[in-house]
Amino acid sequence: MKKVAVIDYGMGNLHSVAKALEHVGDNVKVLVTSDAKAIAQADHVIFPGVGAIRDCMAEIRRLHIDEIVAEVSRTKPLLAICVGMQALMDSSEENGGVPCLGLVHGEVRFFGNVDAGAVGDTTRACSGLRDDDGAPLKVPHMGWNCVRQTDHHPLWRGIEDNTRFYFVHSYYVTLGAGEKASGLTRYGVEFTAALNKGNLFAVQFHPEKSQHGGLQLLRNFLAWDGTH
Amino acid sequence: MALAKRIIPCLDCDKGRVVKGVKFLDIRDAGDPVEISRRYSDAGADEITFLDITASHEGRETTVQTVELIAGQVFIPLTVGGGIRTLEDIRTMLNAGADKVSINTAAVFNPDFVREAAERFGSQCIVVAMDAKKVSQPGEAERWEIFTHGGRKATGIDAVEWARRMVSYGAGEILLTSMDRDGTKSGFDLGLNRAVSDAVSVPIIASGGVGTLQDLVDGVQIGHADAVLAASIFHFGEFTIPQAKRYMADKGITMRL
Numbered sequence: 001m002k003k004v005a006v007i008d009y010g011m012g013n014l015h016s017v018a019k020a021l022e023h024v025g026d027n028v029k030v031l032v033t034s035d036a037k038a039i040a041q042a043d044h045v046i047f048p049g050v051g052a053i054r055d056c057m058a059e060i061r062r063l064h065i066d067e068i069v070a071e072v073s074r075t076k077p078l079l080a081i082c083v084g085m086q087a088l089m090d091s092s093e094e095n096g097g098v099p100c101l102g103l104v105h106g107e108v109r110f111f112g113n114v115d116a117g118a119v120g121d122t123t124r125a126c127s128g129l130r131d132d133d134g135a136p137l138k139v140p141h142m143g144w145n146c147v148r149q150t151d152h153h154p155l156w157r158g159i160e161d162n163t164r165f166y167f168v169h170s171y172y173v174t175l176g177a178g179e180k181a182s183g184l185t186r187y188g189v190e191f192t193a194a195l196n197k198g199n200l201f202a203v204q205f206h207p208e209k210s211q212h213g214g215l216q217l218l219r220n221f222l223a224w225d226g227t228h
Numbered sequence: 229m230a231l232a233k234r235i236i237p238c239l240d241c242d243k244g245r246v247v248k249g250v251k252f253l254d255i256r257d258a259g260d261p262v263e264i265s266r267r268y269s270d271a272g273a274d275e276i277t278f279l280d281i282t283a284s285h286e287g288r289e290t291t292v293q294t295v296e297l298i299a300g301q302v303f304i305p306l307t308v309g310g311g312i313r314t315l316e317d318i319r320t321m322l323n324a325g326a327d328k329v330s331i332n333t334a335a336v337f338n339p340d341f342v343r344e345a346a347e348r349f350g351s352q353c354i355v356v357a358m359d360a361k362k363v364s365q366p367g368e369a370e371r372w373e374i375f376t377h378g379g380r381k382a383t384g385i386d387a388v389e390w391a392r393r394m395v396s397y398g399a400g401e402i403l404l405t406s407m408d409r410d411g412t413k414s415g416f417d418l419g420l421n422r423a424v425s426d427a428v429s430v431p432i433i434a435s436g437g438v439g440t441l442q443d444l445v446d447g448v449q450i451g452h453a454d455a456v457l458a459a460s461i462f463h464f465g466e467f468t469i470p471q472a473k474r475y476m477a478d479k480g481i482t483m484r485l
Binding site: 210 | 232234322324327351352484
């Protein structure tokens with residue numbers, strides 16, 4: 001019996017992640033918890049997150065999830081999802097600037113700040129973000145977009161390059177020097193859709209909502225020993 | 229290699245069954261919501277929207293159970309709407325497995341509810357549903373108003389202004405239904421769609437009136453919709469989702485195939 005802990009710090013819907021893990025895993029016990037001991041006893045850990053980063057970080061610190069995640073990131077396979085991924089970085093420009101966990105170096109930036117001054121089309125209330133043909137793009141980045149795999153990480157096993165995954169976010173990760181992206185996606189700018197660092201893997205998209213490709217990634221995560 | 233436009237089949241549910249009416253009347257039974265959701269997901273639907281049209285308390289309990297069943301078997305985004313009035317309603321639906329909730333009437337009567345909901349749960353899960361009807365006369369500049377109670381009550385609120393306000397309050401997406409077109413199969417109200425889509429920064433789901441696959445294409449290309457929602461063309465087997473996706477892709481729209 002493999003034990004998987006989904007870290008619960010009160011932000012968002014953890015039911016989806018738990019259900020998807022139960023769906024793909026044979027002989028898997030999924031525990032949604034904020035208890036340090038239970039997380040320490042798990043074989044695999046998921047660090048999810050939705051909502052505003054300021055509230056997420058406040059709860060992470062209040063419940064000492066920061067210490068738990070730092071420990072787990074050194075010791076066992078850890079998958080961070082969406083705002084969970086963003087929380088690993090040095091800081092986010094959301095909510096006027098929020099310091100994050102600093103477990104991976106880099107920043108979290110807003111899509112809407114891209115070249116906003118250069119927009120000539122005043123008939124549309126757009127973000128300033130443009131696609132390759134110059135058409136305005138909506139923020140949040142919501143829906144199915146392609147992820148270009150930039151390495152042969154075990155979590156990509158059985159998933160075709162440029163498979164579409166489901167995204168919903170207004171902020172994106174830019175990695176600092178020395179950090180490794182596993183996947184890149186284009187939405188006005190090219191951003192880090194997946195990254196890896198030792199036994200840590202993080203994705204901006206929602207594998208639990210990305211049908212075949214997402215379920216395969218979760219299956220790969222459950223089979224992963226944390227080495228690359 | 230760009231973000232795909234989405235096809236969202238919509239399940240109007242009453243007491244645990246999928247139904248579909250014309251202009252909110254003449255309800256026809258279309259089947260079991262869990263079974264239908266799974267079929268649509270397998271067929272390549274990009275999301276599922278589940279609108280609960282049940283008014284009774286017992287009916288609501290059934291809805292929560294149905295959402296739980298769908299969420300345990302269908303791994304694409306699920307939006308639940310209908311009767312969402314309190315933060316507790318939202319929490320219940322998210323805990324049952326919904327990824328987003330759609331707020332309609334409650335937003336009109338208490339706009340601050342949208343702000344509170346977005347602050348508590350995040351804009352990514354707050355969809356504001358707007359039912360709009362054209363109120364301008366032929367020859368005048370087009371103007372639409374928000375209606376409530378299934379299109380029976382006028383509010384005097386301008387649809388474009390309302391969309392801007394809801395986005396400023398934290399709506400992450402707008403589900404825009406034309407009350408003139410809903411159930412008529414005469415195509416989306418493209419003027420309405422384009423006016424609202426161009427006025428706000430968040431994605432717009434066009435709804436109400438799909439009769440042909442070209443209507444879906446027009447919704448995106450002329451109406452500037454980011455997603456298209458349809459019910460009857462899929463429920464009654466006129467078209468399949470792969471057919472619709474292929475047709476849209478052939479017309480140059482980026483789709484997840």
